[in-house]
Amino acid sequence: MARVIALANQKGGVGKTTTAVNLGAALAHLGNKTLIVDLDPQGNATIGLGVDRSELSLSVYQLLLEELPAQEAVLPTKYQRLFLIPSTIELAGAEIELVAMVSREYRLQEALKDIKDGYDFVLLDCPPSLGLLTINAMTAADSILIPIQCEFYALEGVTQLLNTINLVRRRLNPRLELEGVLLTMFDGRTTLSQDVERDVRAVFEGRVFRSNIPRSVRLAEAPSHGKSILEYEPHSRGAQAYLALAKEVLEK
Amino acid sequence: MARVIALANQKGGVGKTTTAVNLGAALAHLGNKTLIVDLDPQGNATIGLGVDRSELSLSVYQLLLEELPAQEAVLPTKYQRLFLIPSTIELAGAEIELVAMVSREYRLQEALKDIKDGYDFVLLDCPPSLGLLTINAMTAADSILIPIQCEFYALEGVTQLLNTINLVRRRLNPRLELEGVLLTMFDGRTTLSQDVERDVRAVFEGRVFRSNIPRSVRLAEAPSHGKSILEYEPHSRGAQAYLALAKEVLEK
């Protein structure tokens, strides 16, 4: 029985893709068959896993807009038990194309229905907006993991995100839960990070993962080699943090 | 005669808002009457300038969707010669509402037509997407300033952004030019930053500003005090870099 987790936050650059790729790699490393679905037209998760987008003919675009059976878009990655449904540049036009379609919010849920139970986890990497691609992810998901960067602007958008989650739960997907809030780019030396951590843990009491993801240049370097942090620097703080996060997710 | 500059990049978290606020403050500090227009539903520029969004009744939403005369939404800031058209949460629905409207791409251009010549500079802070809010900004703008974070994923989306700029130039706004590319969050100690700088300067030959904006926690702290970097830490590297950038923009 698969657990479908959406990685969502409309604030940009907070670590959604880095978490999708490295949590996915860590879950696979720990023995779980995992599928990452790249719903961002920028395709950073696709690139970060070393896939050449220009060579792709099938992607999540065909799933959403042409009812392609999902299995046909699934790619293996270099990691055992880790698979990907990539995104290509065509996805950039999808939000406007979806507006006019019937049951447009359910396209991804429909597309994943037949294949999701072949996996232990399905991770949905969302773009930095609350448009129809993110709404599709929230409708298809069992839960949402919210990465929050340890910086000031990070807290501002969370209310809007929580309102959207409630709206989706009421109207589109009654089983949608909060998987948890993840503090990213945490730099223990700055009071800014400490202040944000204190505020986030106060607001979300107990829904914040124990593991913080430290700010670490190794995490930013790994995608330029098309590698997960586990392969790029297995003993780094970033790799340890994502393994610890995977274990927390498995505990639930 | 105002220069209207859009700050655009669909990659999230690259420094669009930080540049809008601090370049705006620096231009005003150097004697130029400057208007910042916050086109991001997250309203980070509005918050970063110390404005309480919950108290606002008029914002850029009314300009785009209710043809409110722009002057009525203009707010003064605590800084002389620096003004703001704020954004509120209502803007989150604007992209879908705009889709069905006549000449939807020209709403901002129309709205700013009567007031822009009362300013030396108008800076448009865009959300992290290439949807109708960003298209409106590109249609209203004379030029585009592209902040690029000195990290790997930053280069990936630039081709898509340049394609969109060309599309807007061909179909909606023939005078649209590239103001320049700005390297942000530059950390000279990492090879990652040095590699990205080398790649960006090679790709954009001569269109990259001489001043890089250094990664500096002071820049991330300033908005939590509702202050520009010039007020928060006038002698910091961040403040010096944005003043140098303002001087480069004025040279053109």
Ligand SMILES: Nc1ncnc2c1ncn2[C@@H]1O[C@H](COP(=O)(O)OP(=O)(O)OP(=O)(O)O)[C@@H](O)[C@H]1O
């Ligand atoms: N813990 C970390 N330490 C240092 N750098 C990080 C960390 N996590 C992510 N990064 C870097 O920060 C940048 C933003 O991260 P990422 O692209 O994962 O965010 P995102 O939320 O997916 O962005 P977008 O909103 O554009 O989709 C990237 O360059 C990434 O490599």
Ligand SMILES: Nc1ncnc2c1ncn2[C@@H]1O[C@H](COP(=O)(O)OP(=O)(O)OP(=O)(O)O)[C@@H](O)[C@H]1O
């Ligand atoms: N030069 C810098 N050094 C350190 N931190 C920075 C710098 N510039 C911006 N930041 C911080 O990085 C984060 C992202 O910056 P900012 O919000 O300006 O980016 P953005 O492109 O506007 O994001 P979005 O895509 O969500 O609109 C913020 O927390 C900001 O305070």
Ligand SMILES: [Mg+2]
């Ligand atoms: Mg991403």
Ligand SMILES: [Mg+2]
């Ligand atoms: Mg912004």
